[in-house]
Amino acid sequence: MGERKGQNKYYPPDYDPKKGGLNKFLGTHALRERARKIDQGIIIIRFEMPYNIWCDGCKNHIGMGVRYNAEKTRVGNYYTTPIYQFRMKCHLCDNHFEIKTDPANLDYVIMSGARRQENRWDPLQNEQIVPETKETQKKLFDDPMYKLEHQTKDAQAGDDAKPALEKLYMRNTDVWKDNYEANSMLRAQFRKTKKELKLSEDQDKKLLIKSSLDISLLPETDQDRQMATLMTLQSRSAKDREDEKRLDLLIKPALPSSTITSFGGVKRQKLLSNKLSVEELGIKKKKTTVNKLIDYSSSSSDD
Template identity: 65%
Template sequence: MGERKGTNKYYPPDYNPNAGGLNKFLGTHALRERARKVHLGIIIIRFEMPYNIWCDGCKNHIGMGVRYNAEKKKVGMYYSTPVYEFRMKCHLCDNHFVIVTDPANLDYVIKTGARRQENRWDPKDNEQVVPEDRDTSKRLFDDAMFKLEHGENDRSAAGKVNPTMQRLLQRNDSAWKDDFSANCALRAQFRAKKKELKAKEHKDKILLNKSCLDIGLVAEHEDDINMASLLSLRPSISAAEKQKKDRQKALMLPIQPVKALTREDIGISTISVKSSSDCNSSNNDVLRPIKTFHSDCSNIKTSSKKLKISTLVCADYNSSSSSSSNED
């Protein structure tokens, strides 16, 4: 803006050429507000962040390429190259950070107020083309043997990657030799994908209108589909029905735990007698169990003491002849 205003070819009527120029005649600087600290050796420039940093004031991340109004001043020399310092204020807090140029390493160094995000790597690890450093260039110029060895290493490296380069070139020629067909196939894939997205969007819109919701739906997951299919196989009950069922189950439980009764607790025993037919048989050890009846089973109560219950024993005889013989 300052340069445009200084070269707009407009001169006031009282302009004096002996003043040495329009800016001197008007008493202004060509940089206008950017030169308000020029008497201190500082000018205001538009500085672009060279890499990602972390602000020490607000601990926020500032990405590479963010621009600031920075105060630029000269702080030293590296041989014949000046070293500049840039001071700027963070746009998220009141912290200031200072960045200094590093001509020796062709880089910028953070002096105060921030720290660099360490995401640097060695280009050789990614098989990138690395320019020769200063020492290597000097040896290539002075040392003939080193130049010969360096050339042999370059040729061997080129021979190793040559098959890969040939395959890539053949793949490129086969895929893009007919660029019209390749473009048609690619556009057909895009159209099919676009139809699928529109169908899914229409289906989601119907579901949202049915549920009276205004939210964003995420894509279905296979685990969710399997879980929903398993839940559909068993009937689900509401929270009120589940609470009612639990209350009914609680009412049916006894207040005190009931002890299980055994045959000894209620005085039941098995009585076996020998019948006449069994006595006449060759096997005298055969016993026939006799049924036992309780006279009053309704009065049985749970207690730690054994209950005395009168029993009625009935004997079963096979024939009347045997009974008459016994009476005699």
């Protein structure tokens, strides 16, 4: 855009580039009326009142932020920082007041024509950040213990300010919320929910096909999970009862005898206490048990 600025100006037919720029050719300043006193070191600027004041001429209150056309003059330096003074006319009377910058204290000082409205407070009580003084900076540099204590206090102040900062962050989020960001978050959540619903629907279809059913399944709940767990435990108990019946058939004597109760009771309890299943016994153990039973029956008959 900078290269097109010259095209937006009117150059008269008698303009000679050798004489310099357009302002120099016309004998004017680039700031026009704002530079009418530039030969005196004064330039007209738009000045905004830094705080509330009382005008000494009309005794009226002038609020912070009221703007004036002020004469800006450089009156000195604070080290390498220039000090400026502003002179302006009250908009309610003919009184003029002058205000000067104070770089040492980062403030403005009223020189004449007005007085400041005193409503100051300690910035530390308002939880504001206060720049360190020269003495404090020197002490931080020279004294390691003071520096450690200062850092500890700063860390504690930061922890104390976290709840207030979170409240301000939430307030800013509500006030300055971004509709595009909110829409993006909502769409991302919608896509995630859509994927979960599709996955659940596919699982329900597989279950219905496996069970040869044509019904609509309701969403799974905690109560359903508890019932499924209980049914699993009951099914395991049924299997255990089935194994127990098989053991009873295996241990049952092939021939009737008077010692069926003692043999069946003792052997059965022993096998059940050892938790032997049909597979663990095997065919070999079956034959061994039957042979022992036959031998025991024969000995009982002889007696």
